[in-house]
Amino acid sequence: MSSAGNAGQIIYKAFTPTLKMALCILSGFVTTKAGMLSPSATKGISLITMNLCLPCLIFGSMVSAFTPQNIAAFGPLVLVAVMYEILGLLCAWVVREIAWVPKDFRWGILVMGVVSNWGNLPTAVVQTMAKEAPFDPAVDVDLGVAYIAIFVLVMNTTFFGLGFHKLCAWDFTDDHAAEDMLPFKQRWRARFERLQRLLGRRKQPRTADAEIAIADEAADEAADHVSATLEVPLERVDYRPAAESIATSVTRVGTQRGDAESKRTKPRKRSFTSRMEATPRILATAPLDSQATTAAESVQLTSDKGYTSGSVYTRGYGAEPVAATAAGAPRRARKWAAALLKEIKNTPPPTWAVAVGLPCSLVSPLKALLTDVPGWTGSRMPNAPDGNPPLHFILETAIFLGAIAVPMALVLLGVSFARLTVPSRWRDLPLTAITLMTLAKMVLIPVFSVFVVQAMQKNTGLFPPEDKIRTFVAILLSGTPAAANQLVITQIYNPAGTAHTLASFLLLQYSLMFIFSTALAAIALYIVAS
Known part of the structure; x- marks a missing residue:
């Protein structure tokens, strides 16, 4: 043939x-x-x-x-x-x-x-x-x-x-809603400047005017970039708050080294591990078709108790309250057993x-x-x-x-x-x-x-x-x-x-x-x- x-x-x-x-x-x-x-x-x-x-x-x-x-x-x-x-x-x-x-x-x-x-x-x-x-x-x-x-x-x-499915929830939390809204050029410029400051290769801007100037520049470039290349209506997207937030965070990293506050670690909400722990887990047996799923059913589909339908998306990532018990902290063996049982379920x-x-x-x-x-x-x-x-x-x-x-x-x-x-x-x-x-x-x-x-x-x-x-x-x-x-x-x-x-x-x-x-x-x- x-x-x-x-x-x-x-x-x-x-x-x-x-x-x-x-x-x-x-x-x-x-x-x-x-x-x-x-x-x-x-x-x-x-x-x-x-x-x-x-x-x-x-x-x-x-x-x-x-x-x-x-x-x-x-x-x-x-x-x-x-x-x-x-x-x-x-x-x-x-x-x-x-x-x-x-x-x-x-x-x-x-x-x-x-x-x-x-x-x-x-x-x-x-x-x-x-x-x-x-x-x-x-x-x-x-x-x-x-x-x-x-x-x-x-x-x-x-x-x-x-x-890994918990990352789907991070798009709907309050502290992630404004992340990464700057275009490619501005995001990587901010990241590069932060890296330089962390390595001690660039002097820190210390005045509020410098912070505002960086924020205004980033916002203007973001608006120009979106208007020229992405064709997204500017009235629907406000880039200035994101620019101010990112520029301010970039400027403040590593400043006031003599101050005790600057020596603290990043807030818990910025930790990948704490985000994963704070995000409730969805059961692997969730139905393929969930169009009829109500808010109450959504809560029932989560395996972590103590969350309401609203807390799934808006709860903070601060320290979790620990219930006091008469016997004190549970033993490590009990923790492992509880974690194993949870994974099995x-x-x-x-x-x-x-x-x-x-x-x-x-x-x-x-x-x-x-x-x-x-x-x-x-x-x-x-x-x-x-x-x-x-x-x-x-x-x-x-x-x-x-x-x-x-x-x-x-x-x-x-x-x-x-x-x-x-x-x-x-x-x-x-x-x-x-x-x-x-x-x-x-x-x-x-x-x-x-x-x-x-x-x-x-x-x-x-x-x-x-x-x-x-x-x-x-x-x-x-x-x-x-x-x-x-x-x-x-x-x-x-x-x-x-x-x-x-x-x-x-x-x-x-x-x-x-x-x-x-x-x-x-x-x-x-x-x-x-």
Whole structure:
């Protein structure tokens, strides 16, 4: 067959799963617009899908596919997943520095760079493409889903386990509302001057006139820059208070060295650790569709007690009051136990599925209870009367329930798009930031992954050529859009219950997904087939 025929086959194979995803998303969009799915109904469906069906899919795939021989893929895939998260964070930071980002998304854009949709979208592609050559349908379908579960584990650990989702709340706190409002040039000039003063290389301006002069200059340059390049109506954005705040803070750092006040550390509200501690945690089981979530429900979804719906966004970051107890401070062991219990309660079910699936996949006696294991089944582990392993019905049930996870998650994604609201005027959107962020997640990171994975395949044993599905998954998951869970978390943390800016970013990414994902899948298929 000619090379053109091979290229046509590859493109068609890559386009088919993308079309299947598009139809599922479209069905959710249409049924919602037609009024056939109420918010309460979709909320219940999302909870069932996330907390029951998806864990069953992960568990069934891992037990069926993982063996002591191919578990070696766990380390390389974790390495690649972390690498994608770090690269996404750097890209988001660069976009925030060089382009205008609304003040309700200056921290959320960093979250978007890190977390990606590593669940339903790539699973749908793998389940379709792994059924045909050059893959082995008998093994690679389940193995591909199991490999994707490793990425899901890394994403959940970062987003929920490490508390990265809390950054979504920082866009709505009073002490962050005016941060980073100056354009690129003024921000970095202030930072450079502060660095110089900290290093003792520049004399401190000591008069109030000098502080006002710096503030006025920064404000004027900010207004000129925004008016000339960003085309943002100046009457809607007041840059002078931000300029005064930043210029004043820059001027006062390191002054009055002989004064005891200048020797104090930064206020607690400026500490990253204290911000994370003061921001309430959202349960990892938050529904995918939260449009109907009320303020009271938002409080119930937080795991930290003692917060009201208003305190989520406006509370100070000062010292927390400590309740006095008769026994004094609790012992360290009790603190660790309480912290461990808290983390266990907030661990999402998909992560539990991975934690349970790994030993059941690798420990022969446990695996022999569920599925056939050479040397154990029928001999050291007697079969049930039906000729199957004793607990084979558990594995069958998990696979049966897991089969509906991916299509229902795609339908719910269409439901979320049907209920999104974005600004009606194009000039109100941060078009430059939206475009750059989309190109970073859908083009830049995938191109980087193609070269890196191919280099690992040739120079290391991390991606052996015979394990085609491992290489395919590693490349495919580099170009997925941002995670839809961020939409839920942002709506919960926002007092208004909306996420309009985030929605505008998501809409472009998911709209172009059908083009970029098809191209990336075709490239990955070509690499593993060659």
